Amino acid sequence: IGHKAICDIPIDSGQIIHRLCFSRIYRCLPACNPAPTNGPIFREHHVARTLDYNAVWADTTDMLRQHREAIIAIAGLLILVPNWASAFFIGQPDIEGVKTISDIIAAQGEHFRANWMILLPFALISFFGAIAVLTCLLRPEQERIGDALLFAAKLFPVYLIVSILTGILTSLGAFAFLIGLFYIAGRLLPVLPVVVAETDKGIGIWGSIARGWDLTRGLGWKCFLLFLIIMLVAYISMGVIDVVVGILCTAVAGPEGLPLVQTLVSALTGSVLGVIILALEAAVYRHLQRQDA
Numbered sequence: 001i002g003h004k005a006i007c008d009i010p011i012d013s014g015q016i017i018h019r020l021c022f023s024r025i026y027r028c029l030p031a032c033n034p035a036p037t038n039g040p041i042f043r044e045h046h047v048a049r050t051l052d053y054n055a056v057w058a059d060t061t062d063m064l065r066q067h068r069e070a071i072i073a074i075a076g077l078l079i080l081v082p083n084w085a086s087a088f089f090i091g092q093p094d095i096e097g098v099k100t101i102s103d104i105i106a107a108q109g110e111h112f113r114a115n116w117m118i119l120l121p122f123a124l125i126s127f128f129g130a131i132a133v134l135t136c137l138l139r140p141e142q143e144r145i146g147d148a149l150l151f152a153a154k155l156f157p158v159y160l161i162v163s164i165l166t167g168i169l170t171s172l173g174a175f176a177f178l179i180g181l182f183y184i185a186g187r188l189l190p191v192l193p194v195v196v197a198e199t200d201k202g203i204g205i206w207g208s209i210a211r212g213w214d215l216t217r218g219l220g221w222k223c224f225l226l227f228l229i230i231m232l233v234a235y236i237s238m239g240v241i242d243v244v245v246g247i248l249c250t251a252v253a254g255p256e257g258l259p260l261v262q263t264l265v266s267a268l269t270g271s272v273l274g275v276i277i278l279a280l281e282a283a284v285y286r287h288l289q290r291q292d293a
Contacts, residue, residue, distance in 0.1 A: 188213065
């Protein structure tokens, strides 16, 4: 859309960020990446979208059920195994006695610096697995596992850069206010599914971020609230499972427990959560994208 169209839109809580970050992108996209014949990438007029939590969650479970064989295979090999190996051989940061958030972040940073040569490859493998899972969910033509992995390999550099940039943009909100961090996180929720689903349109790295931002116009807080609810329920469930498994392992093997079993369960619950979050992001994207039709 043109600069005048952007200026004519009433300013909301995220409009200033939108103008600063994306007005130039919107002006450049039509010249650099002509819209496909089946419709424009970005609409000239504002599309009033809604976010139905029930519909999104139903689509999330439907996608997981329809693609469960491929997801189990990919996530088991590329997400669960690296997470388990990392937890078993390296362990977690030592945060015993740590009381403040800044100290926790410092402990995590020190842990990564001491073990980055092992943690980084594991993280990249899990990252590749996430792309492959999203490919299964959003690209029905890549239904075979081999095709999904090949597509994920081709998309890996762009997906990695977009992921880093969205993390930076989200962090910028934290420097302003914590509320800004939450709002930007909600606005950027569907960006990574956009990279996977709309890469054929040639919108590029910044175009993918702009497209995700456009999809969630007026829905930043609703997107963040949905994500927050799922994360809270998931983390409480994971905490309960870890405690129960820890008690059982301690009862069987004494104070040292069974590290092999405990790290496996922890990696398994974390991998399941990761897959659910990926499916949720894909469902949010599909729900909002359908409203463009």
